[in-house]
Amino acid sequence: MPELPDVEGFREVLMTCGRRRRVTDVEVRDAGVLRGVSAQRLRRELKGRRLGEAWRHGKWLFVPMDDGPTDGGGPTLVWHFGMTGSLRCCSPDEPVERHDRVVLTLDDSRHLRYRDQRKLQGLQLVDEAQIARIVDGLGPDALTVRGPELRELLSGRRRAVKSALMDQSVIAGLGNLLCDEILWRARVAPRTPARDLSDDEIRRVHVGMGRVLETSVRAGCVPPRRSWLTGHRDDSEPTCPRCGRPLCSNRVGGRRTVWCPQCQK
Template identity: 35%
Template structure:
């Protein structure tokens, strides 16, 4: 499932190649991808609009729309890839991939295509953007570590009185938006903290280490254009894979030597999710 670094890579791709283009046509295939609103309403809301920006909160892409009848802005196309969604920018006439759910034609002849075999992903046009630019539909999301920033005091306040495991805390999108299974494991390794530790058990120095690890791991993963696993589900807007998977220290490395100390990486279940960690480097 694409997480913050993968979605940020797509956002940067949109900013470089799609912002400033106008939507000429919208075609939808299947019934699952647009489910928060009438699909005809989404088509009407998108058609003829200018792609006026590219933002992201957590794992959601938010594409502000301008050039509407009478108003400028105030609406945005929201894209959530969920398990298996891909957003691709292709030239006119590129063969239609299997499982294509939406094709948005642009005024230079190129197309934005949403491909999603498992159909958990979704598209919707949100209105009533907050002053921050965040749609009110995403109001329940916690702070995004890159967009909003996070410091040790704020993290301590979020973790205090939470008896859940640290990994569960990091995966809770209402606490912090954007971190999923891969980066939670990598962040906790970098911070030297075990995934099953109770969130409320951290000492102040550990809050500091965790905040630093969140920033460092996410920044490095964005620089590497995200992680593409062996299923090759995540590709950037141009269809190229990321390379951060080459730097994973613990994720999906069960039994392989820890890069820090050589101890075999351990896999456990934490609140129903798998978690990978080093018994020697993480406490």
């Protein structure tokens, strides 16, 4: 699930539910989601501290605690949601579920719950240097990328355009569904070598990216609309919502890729 739009949604959950709230309790129900921090240390460092302004880069979510780095000194809580993570704001009487791995209790008694079926990524507690290390490994956030910059990012790369767009060190935030949707909108075949795109194709990819992201961020996910490619991925005999011809499904860059061979040359 979690691509840029989902993580942006989780950021909003934090801002509306958690901002300036003090953490009164930390329950680690499954330490398998903790990266580089013990349950004990997480508890110790978070309890009594307030949640600061959450920010996002690509699929990463950063929450400075109190006097954290962006405020001046303490730790920053970092989330990566892997494929199945989510962050939810709950009333305490809502029953805790099996995959709720970490529960933060806030000073208004509400819960911030990290739910994650597969524990592929998870939480970290980091300092300024570690934040820099994470962000340095990422390309610019997809929401901030302009047309000329996109051309620069793709230029000279011979790999398939889909796998370049999926590469977080090239551009941060796009995942499998978004890339397929964007390329379908732009009428660009996913296997086209990135450096072979014409200026017009790059412009179309950029416009498609903007539109798809805007709608998806508003929805908090890549919406499975029937007028979108995404709404047809799981059909038994998927057809293109634009031209009605059958869609192709195959591996590109190791990921399942769906496209319309008619519309995307």
